[in-house]
Amino acid sequence: MIGWEDVYKVVVAVTPLYVALILGYGSVKWWKIFTREQCDAINKLVCYFTLPLFSFEFTAHIDPFHMNYMFIAADAISKVVIVVVLVFWAKCSSKGSYCWSITSFSLSTLTNSLVVGVPLIKAMYGQIGVDLVVQSSVVQAIIWLTFLLFVLEFRRSGTDYSTEKTVIGDSRIISVEPEKDMEGNNITSNALVVSSSTRPSFWRLMKIVWLKLAMNPNSYACIVGLIWAFLSNRWHFQMPSIVDGSVLILSRAGTGTAMFSMGLFMASQEKFVACGISLTAFGMVLRFIAGPAAMAIGAIAVGLHGDVLRVAIIQAAVPQSITSFIYAKEYGLHANVISTAVIFGMMVSLPVLIAYYAILEFLH
Template identity: 45%
Template sequence: MITWHELYMVMSAVVPLYVPMLLAYGSVRWWAVITPEQCGGINRFVAVFAVPLLIFKVISASDLYAMDIRFAAADTLQKLLVLAALAVWCRLAPSSLAGLDCSITLFSFSTLPNTLVVGIPLIAPMYGPHAADLVVQLVVLQCIVWYTMLIFLFEFRAARLLVAGRFPGGVATVCVDPDVVSLDVDGSQADGTVVQEGSTTTVEAKDGGGTTPPFGVRLRLILPMVWRRLIRNPNTYACVLGLTWSLIKFRFHITMPAIVANSISILSDAGLGMAMFSLGLFMAMQPKIIAGSNTVTAATMAVRFLLGPAVMAIASAAVGLRGTLLRIAIVQAAIPLGIVPFVFAKEYNLHAAILCTG
């Protein structure tokens, strides 16, 4: 049974996280001291500088040689179980595209918590510094593996829409402009580049009536897009550089020069608060806090706070986690949805309002 002292420790870790979020929300909605144009600049600063440097600092300070393999395996198994269930859902859904759309959103809700911003500050006072180090290991996997998987799913959906929508009944070719970093649904990007017809990738349809291109065709369209998204994402560099420095630091027992460490800290220390501030700005820019119907909101909350932790409990038990490790695994799976899945959903125009509510 949780004691009042433990409850206070949890609240003292969680409540301060939401203070900057509420300030940001009020600054836009109630007091009008920040304009929508200024919100874009603040969000850009958070995405390009604050959060990547925070990721680098957290990962580089963690001893990855002491990684708990079973703990990481439980997290991986949870996501694989959800992916397998969603793959079956896609096959059985009346519309394969509708099934894919829902599957991407459900994967985000059930398996991608806000580990960096909420998870570490919450779990550290509950279970100690070692628990926080374990959660950092999941941050590494989440940023490098699972966010890449999420981008792949979004691009897979975009490729299907692009090819099936433009060439519904015959053989054709698709050429992707080298500057395009995503196969957006309508073929256009924010920077003005366009997905064009050309002679790069040949598309299916021997019977003249097929609408779904072969998987190999979609894969040839998707992989370049995923690569371009990753190499232009500051979080990718933050993860790789943080991982590299962590391996060097704890292998050879060397420290970062003070002038470099202090330069990173001055921005990364602001990363946590700025990330929550940015989330509050996102919420304030939406027409309403609760997007969609109450039924949809209740269903997504059940997926986030019940289904995700339940699958994690099954995965943890399967790999042999017991005691405190089991509790840490379940708690980190039950924290709110991460910010990055919402950012991706907004960029790809897929259920962004629902994820903002989450």
């Protein structure tokens, strides 16, 4: 049974995140240290350096030969259920959209298990719960965050490609009259100009997306880490200390710099609750109700039971992934909604998760 000491451990784990958040917020809102361009640069540092190294570091130290594959299958089924529902909503509802489907997927499936989930699940279910949470985090980093990156790149590449203006020599060319000054002299030259816009073919767009993903370290950091985990556990050797130290020097800053970047983003918004009350409530419903409900479907489908079933449902209600905010900010898609979900999610997660624990124990 979870006690006050266990609650204190969770508070100890979460508080440093808010310290980083407040420092980022204050450096723009109160102390005027960073400009908007510098804030964007910091977000790129997090997106392309600290988070990939953080993901590689914790992935490289798992044992892939002792993972609970039924638990992973349940997690996969739950996310497929969410994807199917969102696709149906985007196609069949007048309020549905591709962009909001991406954000809704993040809100309902991507969790911050390592920071909040590990200490709380350990207090509830011991080491077996911790092992399952770490496994779900690794799979999330390798598969689902890569999937999120893919759809974000697909969206941005399709938009960028289809809105390009091209100068070509055919009947669609129109002549633009030169602008004149007060005396009638030309001050601009004649110009010939034409998701007229063209929509790229599917395979052309796929090629663009995969090339961009190949240049994004987030898309393969966990894959490289998993390969190392297989090799090191198969032949029982350690990572060279020089490599380990080089990774750790930035990976240890991954979560902290991500929260700092979120503070910078919050300070640039007009309101503290950047997305408004209704969207905040929408995000909380997806995070704490839709996600666990989908996980319950997946867990029952594969036949999970006992503590493994309960851990699966509770870890699905862990607060929003910080990495999902970094991606939302980098790709310019509803970063205000994701940031609010991260902040409020961590504020309300403790009573919510304890309530889930009590309900599941009562049903047991």
